[in-house]
Amino acid sequence: MSVKIPNKTINCQNFINGEFTNGDGEKIKVVSPFNGSLIGEFSSSNRNLVNKAIDDAQIAQRLWADVPMKERTKVMFNFRNILIRDMDEIAHLKCSESGKNFDEGKAGLIKGIEVLEFAIALQNMDIGGRVEVSRGVSCEYRREPVGVVANITPFNFPAMVPMWTIPIALTLGNAYIWKPSEKTPLTSMKIASALKEAGLPNGLFQVLQGSKDTVEAIIDHPSVKAVGFVGSTKIAKAVYDRGTAAGKRVLALGGAKNHIVLLPDANPEMAGVGISDSFTGCAGQRCMAASVLLVVGNAKDTEKHIENIVARARSLKLGSDMGAIITKAQVTFLKEAIGKAEAAGAKILLDGRKAVAPAGMEEGNWIGPTILDNVQPGSEAATIELFGPIISIIRCIDISEAMKIENSVTYGNACSVFTSNGALAEKVIKMASTGMVGVNVGVPVPREPFSFGGVNASKFGHGDITGQHSLDFWSNIKKVTVKWEKQNDNNWMS
Numbered sequence: 001m002s003v004k005i006p007n008k009t010i011n012c013q014n015f016i017n018g019e020f021t022n023g024d025g026e027k028i029k030v031v032s033p034f035n036g037s038l039i040g041e042f043s044s045s046n047r048n049l050v051n052k053a054i055d056d057a058q059i060a061q062r063l064w065a066d067v068p069m070k071e072r073t074k075v076m077f078n079f080r081n082i083l084i085r086d087m088d089e090i091a092h093l094k095c096s097e098s099g100k101n102f103d104e105g106k107a108g109l110i111k112g113i114e115v116l117e118f119a120i121a122l123q124n125m126d127i128g129g130r131v132e133v134s135r136g137v138s139c140e141y142r143r144e145p146v147g148v149v150a151n152i153t154p155f156n157f158p159a160m161v162p163m164w165t166i167p168i169a170l171t172l173g174n175a176y177i178w179k180p181s182e183k184t185p186l187t188s189m190k191i192a193s194a195l196k197e198a199g200l201p202n203g204l205f206q207v208l209q210g211s212k213d214t215v216e217a218i219i220d221h222p223s224v225k226a227v228g229f230v231g232s233t234k235i236a237k238a239v240y241d242r243g244t245a246a247g248k249r250v251l252a253l254g255g256a257k258n259h260i261v262l263l264p265d266a267n268p269e270m271a272g273v274g275i276s277d278s279f280t281g282c283a284g285q286r287c288m289a290a291s292v293l294l295v296v297g298n299a300k301d302t303e304k305h306i307e308n309i310v311a312r313a314r315s316l317k318l319g320s321d322m323g324a325i326i327t328k329a330q331v332t333f334l335k336e337a338i339g340k341a342e343a344a345g346a347k348i349l350l351d352g353r354k355a356v357a358p359a360g361m362e363e364g365n366w367i368g369p370t371i372l373d374n375v376q377p378g379s380e381a382a383t384i385e386l387f388g389p390i391i392s393i394i395r396c397i398d399i400s401e402a403m404k405i406e407n408s409v410t411y412g413n414a415c416s417v418f419t420s421n422g423a424l425a426e427k428v429i430k431m432a433s434t435g436m437v438g439v440n441v442g443v444p445v446p447r448e449p450f451s452f453g454g455v456n457a458s459k460f461g462h463g464d465i466t467g468q469h470s471l472d473f474w475s476n477i478k479k480v481t482v483k484w485e486k487q488n489d490n491n492w493m494s
């Protein structure tokens with residue numbers, strides 16, 4: 001299904017206290033990556049507006065904290081039903097501003113709904129515990145909200161990434177401040193409308209459109225107790241440093257340079273499709289995309305795999321099978337990176353610079369899948385996050401050499417291995433310096449309740465942003481010790 005691009009400019013507004021309102025700062029335009037058309041514009045939120053929205057959220061949160069979790073989850077259940085009802089409409093909108101094809105846009109929303117379903121289940125999963133720890137003495141824990149929390153999200157997943165955190169944070173009793181990417185603000189209005197229709201009380205979910213100044217105002221506000229972020233490593237570190245310097249808890253997910261280890265015994269069909277789809281899916285604009293292929297073994301044993309990967313990638317049609325790049329500047333950067341790799345000695349097996357834009361979308365931001373062979377470890381193509389449909393092949397003698405290369409990169413988001421040998425797969429799992437590992441899976445995103453998160457320069461802060469390991473970030477644990485009667489036992493608690 002082709003993406004439906006808005007034929008008029010949408011006024012992207014803030015959502016504050018249950019109402020859509022305009023910002024009061026500079027005007028920012030939203031351009032569709034598909035055809036370069038103007039599809040939206042908004043006014044940034046200045047510090048005064050940010051402060052008022054957060055102050056109002058704090059008042060609403062105090063009331064929300066007293067609502068039993070089972071009642072909070074009723075709102076989340078309504079929210080789920082609305083998102084499912086409006087799924088196609090939301091998918092078209094989010095694709096039009098982010099450049100994804102329709103299937104990718106829909107899949108991202110489905111993954112977000114999966115996190116929402118996990119949040120709904122918290123009423124039955126995370127019920128605390130009470131234990132008699134000594135005669136007449138009991139201990140228990142109670143999970144309580146942090147207060148007002150904030151999340152700053154990237155352009156590449158306008159619905160999925162915010163949906164990683166919105167349901168869990170709200171279900172746990174927090175108020176939520178959301179600053180969407182200035183490149184993709186349209187989707188935020190649909191999510192805000194869905195929450196309002198679901199019955200979420202006013203003030204608990206505030207959307208503030210803007211750019212860097214808006215982000216800094218949100219982080220600086222003393223009532224914001226926790227900050228989540230997903231984006232580049234450079235900005236993730238800046239957000240982490242600013243937030244923690246102000247005494248806040250911060251979980252900032254950064255960039256990636258994900259590796260796939262390809263062994264000769266891999267299933268050819270699984271490897272060809274899995275590896276190709278990993279680096280071309282979402283036009284390579286995702287932190288889980290493979291960008292380095294570590295081919296282990298001699299050319300005779302591995303060439304069939306390379307041929308399958310090239311054939312699969314070459315068959316993709318721009319505009320339908322693979323979407324657009326977010327900006328023209330990023331297209332220029334990717335083309336220059338390919339040129340640099342070629343100049344450094346890489347052999348181009350598939351050149352995306354030669355791809356032709358879809359008919360009628362010549363003004364869009366397009367580049368095709370690109371496969372670079374004989375890339376040298378330590379080169380820019382092997383170490384820098386390019387964020388596009390480009391994969392670099394490095395030839396390795398054995399697994400030890402492959403994992404030495406994988407371990408040398410500063411990032412630590414994901415690593416996969418394609419093999420039919422369980423022992424060799426386990427070796428890669430143990431040696432990978434990443435937070436997520438896949439076996440015969442090109443994009444090893446965990447399913448709920450297993451949590452999402454990397455290590456090293458791919459994450460600043462502790463815990464993960466989804467799943468079971470996210471709960472302690474979005475809440476506080478209160479420990480309660482109770483004794484009602486004096487006991488005759490002579491122990492330290494009596």
